[in-house]
Amino acid sequence: MPEKKTFRITHNRKWCKDCGICVAVCPKKVYEIDRSDRHAIVNPQNCIGCRMCVEHCPDFALTVEEAKNE
Amino acid sequence: MRLDLLRSERLPNIWCPGCGNGIVLRALLEAIDQLQLDPDNVVLVSGIGCSSRAPAYTAFDNVHSLHGRAIPVATGIKLANPDLTVIVVTGDGDSSAIGGNHLIHAARRDVDITVVVFNNYNYGMTGGQASPLTPTSSITTTTPNGMLDRPFDLVKLAAGAGATYVARSGIYFAKHLVDHLKKAIAHDGFSLVDAVAQCPTYFGRFNRKGSAGQMVTSQKDWMVLKSVAEKKTPEELAGKVIIGEFVNIERHAPVSAAAPKEQA
Ligand SMILES: Cc1ncc(C[n+]2csc(CCOP(=O)(O)OP(=O)(O)O)c2C)c(N)n1
Numbered sequence: 001m002p003e004k005k006t007f008r009i010t011h012n013r014k015w016c017k018d019c020g021i022c023v024a025v026c027p028k029k030v031y032e033i034d035r036s037d038r039h040a041i042v043n044p045q046n047c048i049g050c051r052m053c054v055e056h057c058p059d060f061a062l063t064v065e066e067a068k069n070e
Numbered sequence: 071m072r073l074d075l076l077r078s079e080r081l082p083n084i085w086c087p088g089c090g091n092g093i094v095l096r097a098l099l100e101a102i103d104q105l106q107l108d109p110d111n112v113v114l115v116s117g118i119g120c121s122s123r124a125p126a127y128t129a130f131d132n133v134h135s136l137h138g139r140a141i142p143v144a145t146g147i148k149l150a151n152p153d154l155t156v157i158v159v160t161g162d163g164d165s166s167a168i169g170g171n172h173l174i175h176a177a178r179r180d181v182d183i184t185v186v187v188f189n190n191y192n193y194g195m196t197g198g199q200a201s202p203l204t205p206t207s208s209i210t211t212t213t214p215n216g217m218l219d220r221p222f223d224l225v226k227l228a229a230g231a232g233a234t235y236v237a238r239s240g241i242y243f244a245k246h247l248v249d250h251l252k253k254a255i256a257h258d259g260f261s262l263v264d265a266v267a268q269c270p271t272y273f274g275r276f277n278r279k280g281s282a283g284q285m286v287t288s289q290k291d292w293m294v295l296k297s298v299a300e301k302k303t304p305e306e307l308a309g310k311v312i313i314g315e316f317v318n319i320e321r322h323a324p325v326s327a328a329a330p331k332e333q334a
Pocket residue numbers: 118119120121122137160161162163164165188190192193194195196201
């Protein structure tokens with residue numbers, strides 16, 4: 001049985017402006033703008049690697065790569 | 071997208087949180103990367119505006135010129151070295167208001183450059199004034215009771231003026247945008263891409279378009295693919311913006327010495 005793919009998300013805190021676009025475009029609710037109005041990765045395990053967040057982040061702050069399971 | 075096409079030391083960019091300019095810039099870099107162009111042969115030229123700051127964040131040689139004047143500067147660079155890929159980064163105001171004459175005449179002359187219009191429907195940099203692309207009824211600093219005039223349809227304007235490649239896309243449709251940017255850049259002749267993006271700070275706030283995230287995702291409600299639009303009635307298309315490729319024709323044949331010789 002093929003294993004479920006997992007993805008590694010990196011978030012550049014220094015470039016992120018907490019705009020919430022990644023929250024709006026992610027189909028899997030991976031991100032949240034938290035109670036202090038900051039970008040937060042809350043459900044990384046749900047990521048399906050569609051890269052909607054990467055393509056729509058105006059600040060080049062996100063990358064999503066397939067995690068190699070060793 | 072290759073991150074080394076960015077000048078990382080200049081980031082974070084100056085744009086407001088949620089500004090669409092960064093999304094168009096990413097798509098442009100992605101298109102250049104996918105076309106496997108040699109970065110040393112790519113030149114970006116911009117005018118003035120928030121959008122016109124984009125080239126300075128890239129690793130390419132670039133000129134941040136005067137308001138409305140990116141196209142003549144780009145034309146000069148292309149004439150001096152036709153082997154370069156010359157791309158103009160401009161705003162809706164920069165390209166269609168103060169620079170509108172340069173736009174139509176570069177299209178008429180079919181200058182082999184690519185114009186990418188970061189279209190946020192207003193003058194972002196100076197505080198959200200109306201541009202010639204601002205939709206009728208929209209609130210801006212200069213139209214506090216709603217825009218009375220009709221906007222240009224930039225696609226029709228460029229096509230009517232003689233552009234040989236014209237497309238429109240929106241930042242929500244990121245892959246569609248990249249694909250059309252690639253075709254525009256690869257096209258031999260004058261090409262224009264109307265890239266619709268959001269200015270949440272002014273146009274969005276004045277017109278109650280919601281958060282930056284809502285401005286991005288709502289594009290799928292008010293933009294329609296050309297292939298889908300062809301099957302719809304004008305009533306169904308009222309208020310919608312059609313995206314896709316509108317012109318893709320052979321470059322106008324150069325008229326240089328040929329004709330006079332035949333007459334002689
Ligand atoms: C000759 C001249 N006139 C006016 C201005 C003021 N000005 C700066 S940017 C701008 C409009 C920019 O609008 P747009 O091209 O849509 O760019 P945006 O900021 O929306 O990306 C204006 C009128 C100027 N810099 N130079």
